Amino acid sequence: MSTLPLTNSYYDIRPAVLRGDLEHGKIEPYASSMSDSIQNCDTSLPNGMCMITKASPLSYKKAVETLAFYFVRELKFDRPPFTASEYSNRVYYPPSQRTNDANTRSFLWFNEREGFPGHWETFGACSFRLNTDIWRLGWVWIHPFERRKGHFQAAWPFFRSMFGVFVPDTPISSEMVAFLKKIGYPQVVKEYLEERKMNNADSKDQG
Ligand SMILES: CC(C)(COP(=O)(O)OP(=O)(O)OC[C@H]1O[C@@H](n2cnc3c(N)ncnc32)[C@H](O)[C@@H]1OP(=O)(O)O)[C@@H](O)C(=O)NCCC(=O)NCCS
Numbered sequence: 656m657s658t659l660p661l662t663n664s665y666y667d668i669r670p671a672v673l674r675g676d677l678e679h680g681k682i683e684p685y686a687s688s689m690s691d692s693i694q695n696c697d698t699s700l701p702n703g704m705c706m707i708t709k710a711s712p713l714s715y716k717k718a719v720e721t722l723a724f725y726f727v728r729e730l731k732f733d734r735p736p737f738t739a740s741e742y743s744n745r746v747y748y749p750p751s752q753r754t755n756d757a758n759t760r761s762f763l764w765f766n767e768r769e770g771f772p773g774h775w776e777t778f779g780a781c782s783f784r785l786n787t788d789i790w791r792l793g794w795v796w797i798h799p800f801e802r803r804k805g806h807f808q809a810a811w812p813f814f815r816s817m818f819g820v821f822v823p824d825t826p827i828s829s830e831m832v833a834f835l836k837k838i839g840y841p842q843v844v845k846e847y848l849e850e851r852k853m854n855n856a857d858s859k860d861q862g
Contacts, residue, residue: 665728670722670725670778671714671777672775673715673774673775673776674714675773682765682775683712684705685705685706686708686711688756696816698813701813704762704763704810705763706762707762708756708761715763719780720737720738723736723737723782723794730826732794741759757785758785759783761781762781762782763777764778764806778801779798779801779807780795781793782794783821789821790818790822791824792821793824794824807834822844
């Protein structure tokens with residue numbers, strides 16, 4: 656079943672609503688299988704965010720898929736950067752190319768829905784993917800009404816702590832360029848890539 660809106664009006668944005676778990680009525684910020692990865696970070700996952708990995712509820716994965724659809728539509732990309740079924744659909748791929756927790760992690764931003772305790776409206780999502788030995792920020796989309804409120808910047812220290820120096824995938828939108836400039840990130844990536852190049856050259860010389 657698709658979670659995408661049936662109508663396809665450009666103006667139609669209906670982000671998915673998350674429900675609390677049956678036992679406590681709370682959002683599960685991350686699957687218990689990811690506890691070590693989260694606790695090894697020196698920064699906490701901000702409130703109002705959850706991490707989606709293989710063991711996350713299907714409804715959370717579908718919420719990421721829905722927001723990925725809005726990302727594709729706004730930026731006019733030609734294919735979805737995340738699908739809810741991708742963890743289970745790819746048995747025909749070699750194991751190294753299948754989606755798993757070691758190579759793919761997604762995040763949702765959410766707000767409690769006013770007047771509906773136990774219901775959370777998602778308003779942003781993103782996915783990181785490991786490419787050989789460096790994490791890439793594959794995509795990120797924040798609802799237009801929630802932009803410029805500091806949501807992405809507030810999550811940045813956690814992302815840096817979990818993924819180290821990561822590189823946003825191209826093409827990079829003008830909003831993202833402005834964001835990266837604001838936090839001085841182009842210089843961070845430049846220095847990291849230069850250092851990597853030098854280390855690679857050193858290890859070749861020694862070999
Ligand atoms: C890019 C995006 C994720 C930024 O998220 P956000 O939560 O709005 O960003 P923040 O509020 O944390 O921005 C922090 C700072 O970055 C800069 N910035 C962010 N968006 C900006 C914009 N549109 N224009 C100028 N500066 C911007 C500002 O300096 C901002 O601080 P300020 O608002 O105090 O001036 C969001 O604009 C978005 O989803 N855009 C559409 C999808 C997209 O472009 N994805 C990236 C694909 S490469």
